[in-house]
Amino acid sequence: MRGSHDSPRHAVVTGGAGFLGSHLCAELLSRGTEVTCVDDLCTALPEDERPRPDQPGYTMLRADVTEPFEIERPVDLVLHFASPASPADYLRLPLHTLETGSLGTRNALALARRHGARFVLASTSEVYGDPLEHPQSERYWGNVNPVGPRSVYDEAKRFGEALTVAEAEAHGTDTGIVRLFNTYGPRMRGHDGRAVPTFIRQALAGEPLTVTGDGGQTRSLTYVDDTVAGVLAMAASDLRGPVNLGNPTEITMLELARTVIRLTGSSSEIQLIDRPTDDPMVRCPDITLARGKLQWEPRVDAADGLSRTVSWFRAHRAR
Numbered sequence: 001m002r003g004s005h006d007s008p009r010h011a012v013v014t015g016g017a018g019f020l021g022s023h024l025c026a027e028l029l030s031r032g033t034e035v036t037c038v039d040d041l042c043t044a045l046p047e048d049e050r051p052r053p054d055q056p057g058y059t060m061l062r063a064d065v066t067e068p069f070e071i072e073r074p075v076d077l078v079l080h081f082a083s084p085a086s087p088a089d090y091l092r093l094p095l096h097t098l099e100t101g102s103l104g105t106r107n108a109l110a111l112a113r114r115h116g117a118r119f120v121l122a123s124t125s126e127v128y129g130d131p132l133e134h135p136q137s138e139r140y141w142g143n144v145n146p147v148g149p150r151s152v153y154d155e156a157k158r159f160g161e162a163l164t165v166a167e168a169e170a171h172g173t174d175t176g177i178v179r180l181f182n183t184y185g186p187r188m189r190g191h192d193g194r195a196v197p198t199f200i201r202q203a204l205a206g207e208p209l210t211v212t213g214d215g216g217q218t219r220s221l222t223y224v225d226d227t228v229a230g231v232l233a234m235a236a237s238d239l240r241g242p243v244n245l246g247n248p249t250e251i252t253m254l255e256l257a258r259t260v261i262r263l264t265g266s267s268s269e270i271q272l273i274d275r276p277t278d279d280p281m282v283r284c285p286d287i288t289l290a291r292g293k294l295q296w297e298p299r300v301d302a303a304d305g306l307s308r309t310v311s312w313f314r315a316h317r318a319r
């Protein structure tokens, strides 16, 4: 679906100094959109991997979105990506995660309302919890433990979705919600606790790859360029969503570990360790909606995306 937002002049990207945000900023700048990144740097990339502060069209505003913030120039797109996102980060920052999903989303929505801007919330497949329906379509309401350790992230995102829908109803703000499934690629931090960077770091160091449980749990892994394309298609549309953006090819954690060992040529072994509490058993998106309404589907398969990521880790993380 083509909408009325095809060429934003100025976008605000909250969380723009993080993994996904930095890729989004780079792609927007390459399309000629000016970008203001709003980030408190709590889980940001190292400085030399963030967008360069002196880049033409790029402004960095160091701010915590849980506090109200204003942008003086007109804004026509707000991509709300600020939030600790990896288990290691949100377990370390539980209250900040809840406040970013609630107060932070409220402040980002208020910014979009004041500027008459299109707003897109980065929600997550974690809203489906440990799903009882497979694959997960947007109509599924989820199976989330509201008091488990992961709830700080899952419930913050669920509340953020509710807030986004309420904002559109109450004030007519032009909002959209994307539910992102696990995204991987260059610039991930090796110690952020997510499976792809953990396995690549361990394989390159010759350490055992720590697979949780029996490794039979599945995930949907989307290469970052595909996720960025989907988010920007959503931003350009008039869709409210939620819309799933993810790769419908499921992979088990054991398969992923073996693939990383093969791609790195590592002699590492696989070590089975305990599964974290409330770790979902399966993950696989139904992307009928994204295919039909955004003409979006992933283009990069796992072998290609993982080998690009391994090459990047060899050059940047194996120092």
Ligand SMILES: NC(=O)c1ccc[n+]([C@@H]2O[C@H](COP(=O)([O-])OP(=O)(O)OC[C@H]3O[C@@H](n4cnc5c(N)ncnc54)[C@H](O)[C@@H]3O)[C@@H](O)[C@H]2O)c1
Pocket: 014, 015, 016, 017, 018, 019, 020, 021, 038, 039, 040, 041, 042, 043, 044, 045, 063, 064, 065, 066, 080, 081, 082, 083, 084, 085, 086, 089, 100, 104, 122, 123, 124, 125, 179, 180, 181, 182, 183, 184
């Ligand atoms: N990467 C994924 O696989 C994935 C999957 C689903 C959803 N998401 C969502 O996408 C967004 C980005 O994820 P990511 O993987 O790039 O994570 P990330 O941790 O690399 O980036 C998040 C960024 O947000 C910033 N931030 C956090 N709280 C903030 C606050 N209160 N004020 C200002 N800045 C703040 C951090 O400093 C960081 O730069 C998150 O909202 C996440 O929930 C990511």
